[in-house]
Amino acid sequence: MYIDPEDLTIADFTISNTEVCPETPIEFVNLSLNAVSVEWTITGPQNETSTDFEPSIVLTGGDYEIELIAYGTITNDTIVKEFAIDVSDSEYPTASNPLPVSVECVEDIPLPDISVVTDEADNCTATPVVAFVSDVSDGNTCPEIITRTYSVSDDSGNTIYLTQNITVYDNTPPSASSPADIIVECADEIPAPDILVITDESDNCSGDVTVSYVGDISDGNSCPESITRTYSLTDECGNISYIEQQILINDETLPTASNPAPIVVNELFDVPSPDVIVVTDEVDNCTAVPVVAFVSDVSDGNTCPEIITRTYSVTDDCGNSINVQQTITVGPIPEAPDYVTATDLSICTGESTDLYYVGGTECTFSWYTESCGGSFIGNSIDFTVSPTETTTYYGRWENSCGNSECETVTIEVLENPVADFSVLATTVYLPDATAYFTNNSTNADSYYWEFGDGNNSTDYEPFNTYLSVGTYTVSLEAISMECGSDVLTQTDYIIVLDPTMIDLYQSDALIVYPNPAVDRIMVQNTEGQIESLKVVNALGEVVYSSNPKTDLVKIDISDYAEGVYIIKTQMGNKELKAKLVIER
Known part of the structure; x- marks a missing residue:
């Protein structure tokens, strides 16, 4: 049989690599011609078989014999090849040193963070392991250099080390608020320097801040004088800042002295000459010996008597000055009244009291309201008044020498009691017919009620509980300890009803719901339209009326008092009734 050479099956293959990393598969590349299926046999340190056309197999290192049988539609072919496979990783991973870091404080040093190593790579390991190793200080301060070490390792244990330099250098001076300004009046009141006035010293880094007094510098002035007091703040790196406190010396307090004792003489030539020693108790807060000087004598120009006002000045070193005065009376002085009063300083509305002076000789008297010399009301030593409200009266006296003075007396007018009351409900129902009363009286101290x-x-x-049907008259007497009493009587004020005595015909066609009700009801006529509708209370008063022309009516009863009501409806010539109870 003739076989076309182009139809022959020829086995052939190669492998991707004879040197691979651990756990890296070797790719078997099938180069066979006219093969429809294959069979691989791998013999060596690790034996494997496969029918995959191009298998991918992880092998251990060593010498292997690899046989490939290629099966075709006409012929088959076998090829055997030998390979030495090297499975190992001797290359170190790679990575760059992290960027250096500069901070001012030890507490600002970031925690170790493997993410600062950003470009770690390895020939075999897809993700080399980055780990923190150590921080090593150079032992110095200001600055201190810390070398932070990270390791980068691949799966075969190949390891490199990276370093990151961290510089700790505090160049920020400490801070604090300026102490509160000090204002004194005298130099001897300036407090001694005290570093405790700096209360909020702080530094950007942890550690002690040393507060020290530097000095006081005066502006050289006086009255006022300004002093700048300086404190220094030093942190542990020697950074220094300065805080200033302003001290103002400004004496604004006037010296003090008593007016010299008054003098009474009979004739003008008896008036003594001015003498500063009559001021005996002059004193100042700052000046040890204030200066006393005579200022002037001023007469009032009168006679009987003539009053001479002698003035002395008392002055301190800052020019603060006061005047003290000595009164010199020349001639006799009639006796002035002692005071003004009244027979009763407190009266009730409608009562009277007598105003009068006590003491005084050779005087005339006048009485006023509103002000001294205002509305004139009388001119006797005693005067009867009947004020309608609390009033201040002004009494003016004038003696034979023309001296005069006003004094006041206030008459308090107490308001009379006014009786007034109301009740929670004027209509109550047996068996618990209790009326609760509200007292609206004014100006009263005690009360007496009669309930009828x-x-x-x-x-x-x-409150009062009534026991039988009827109407009752209630009276209240409001009593004042000072101003009598007032009585209010309300006739037939309370109405007591018995709900069981309300005679109603309940029609089955008229439905009221809910019943009892609280704030709204529905009224329904099951036989036709409601032409008119009325709600009547227990006193027979119509509290609701409408002509709805419908078979269902909604009514708001939220403003109705608790009790029994009658619902009346008209349908043609037929009247329907129902009983409604409102309870809350």
Whole structure:
């Protein structure tokens, strides 16, 4: 049989690599012609078989004999080849040193972070392992150099080491707030330097900040004088900052002294000459010996008597000055009244009291309201008034020498009591027909209630339970300890009803729901339209009325009092009724 050479099956192959990394598969490349299936037999340190056309197999290192049988449609062919396979990794991984880092404080040093190694690579290991090794300081300070070491290892244990330099150098000076300014009046009040006035010294790095006093510098002025006090702040790296405190010496306090004792003489030639020693207790907060000087004598120009005002000045070293005065009276002085008062300083509305002066000789008297010399009301030593509200009265006296003075007396007018009350509900229902009363009285101290059923009370806001149907008159007496009493009587004020006595015809066609109700109800006529509708309370009063022309009506009852009501509807000539109870 003739076989065309082009139809012959010829086995042939090669392998991708004879030197590979551990766990790296070797690719078998099939170069056979006219093969429809194959069979691989691998013999060596590791034996394998495969029918894949181009298998990929992980082998251990060593010498191998590889047989390939190629099966064709007409012929088969076999080829055997030998290979020495080297499986090993002796190359080190590669990576760049991380960028150096500079910080000011030890606490700012970042934690070891393997992500700073960004370009690690290896010929065999896809992802070499990066690990922190150590931080080693050079032992110095300001600056301190720390060498941080990372390792990069591949799967075969090949390892390299990378270093990252971390420089710790604090060049930021410490800080603090300026102490509060000090203001004193005298130089001897300036406090001694005290580093404790710096309370919030801090540094960007942990560690102690040393506060020291530097010095005080004056502006050379006086009244006022300004002093700048300086403190220094030093951190552990020797960085220094300066804090200033302003001290102001400014004496604004006036000296003090008492007015010299007054003098009374009969004649002008008896008036003594000025003498600064009559000022005996002059003193100043800063100046040891204030200067006392005579200023002037000034007469009031009157006679009977003539009053001479003698003035002395008292001055300190900063020019703060006061005047003290000595009164010299020349001639006799009539006796002035002692005070003004009234028979009763507190009265009730509608009452009167007498205003009067106590003491005084050779005087005339005048009485005013609003102000001294305002609205004139009388001119006797005593005067009767009947104010309607609390009023201040002004009494003016004038003696025979023309001296005068005003004094005041205030009459307090107390308001009379006013009785007033209300009740939670004027209509109550048996069996628990209790009325709760609200006291609206004013200006009262105690109270007396009568409830119309023989009961009474002295409570401020009492309640009373009625036992039988009827109307009851209630009275309240409001009593004031100072201004009497007032009585309010409300006739037929409380109405007591018995719900069981309300006679209603309940039509089955008229439905009211809910019942009892709280804030709204629905009224329905099951036999036709409601032409008119009324809601009547227990007193027979119509509290709701409408002409709905419908078979269902919604009614808001939120403003209705609790109790029993009658629902009346009209349908043609037929009236339907229903009982409604409102409870809350």
